Amino acid sequence: MSIIQYRKNPSHRFSPLAQLSELHREMNRLFEGGALTDTATGWGPALDVIHDTDRIEVVVELPGLRKEDIQLSLQDGVLTVSGERKAVTETQTDETHRTERFFGKFQRSIELPAEVNPDKVDASYKDGVLTVTLAKADESKPKQITIQTN
Numbered sequence: 001m002s003i004i005q006y007r008k009n010p011s012h013r014f015s016p017l018a019q020l021s022e023l024h025r026e027m028n029r030l031f032e033g034g035a036l037t038d039t040a041t042g043w044g045p046a047l048d049v050i051h052d053t054d055r056i057e058v059v060v061e062l063p064g065l066r067k068e069d070i071q072l073s074l075q076d077g078v079l080t081v082s083g084e085r086k087a088v089t090e091t092q093t094d095e096t097h098r099t100e101r102f103f104g105k106f107q108r109s110i111e112l113p114a115e116v117n118p119d120k121v122d123a124s125y126k127d128g129v130l131t132v133t134l135a136k137a138d139e140s141k142p143k144q145i146t147i148q149t150n
Contacts, residue, residue, distance in 0.1 A: 001091075007124055008078065012013070017131060018052070018076055019068070021043075023121060025044065030129060034047060041069075042136060043102035043104070043106055044106050044108045044134055045060050045061050045062050045081070045108060046060070046061045047059060047060040047061070047081075047110070049110060049112075049113070050116065051136075053141055053142055054136055054141065055129060055133055055134060055135055055136060056113065056114065056134045056136065056137065057132070057133050058079060058081075058130075058132040058134070059129060059130070059131050059132075060067070060081050060108070060129070060130040060131075061127035061128065061129060062081075062083070062085075062125075062128055062129070062130050064085060064128065065083060065085055065128070066071055066099075066148075067122055067125040068100070069083045069084055069086075070075055070082075070083040070125065070130060072130075072132065074116070074118055074121060074134075076111050077109050077111060077115065077116070078109050078110065078112065079109070079110045080108070080109045081107070081108045081110075081111075081130065081132075082105070082107040083105070083106060083109070084104065084105045085101075085102065085103050085104065085106070086103065086105070087103040087104075102103070112134065114136050114137075114139040114140040115136065115139055115140040116134040116135060116136055116140075117134075117135045117136070117137050117138075120133070120134070120135035121133070121134050127135065
């Protein structure tokens, strides 16, 4: 949502922090060559991608979600995590109200740094952290070459 849209809609307040966060996401998308966050929704969970010679591990922070609220897919070397965080409805008795948590639908698509075996993918979810472990395909693993002497 742009600054102008915030001002046109009186139910939305201008948030410099939200605008800076949106700019950061757009810069990441620009430099990484793909849409990592569905910018129409306005938020995406933080994640880490770790890989070694045998596997790729993707760790996604999704506090407050149930595993039933999370969808995970793998297609053409792109891992997609999507879902929805429901807004918490509270009765406000104070005059001041502040909301900094993001709610609504989200989607993160990560282009994996190597080919993976789609039959060897494990996912676990504990304490608001999704961990996806993907075994690298044999073709993408480094090969040792023996040098012979004459």
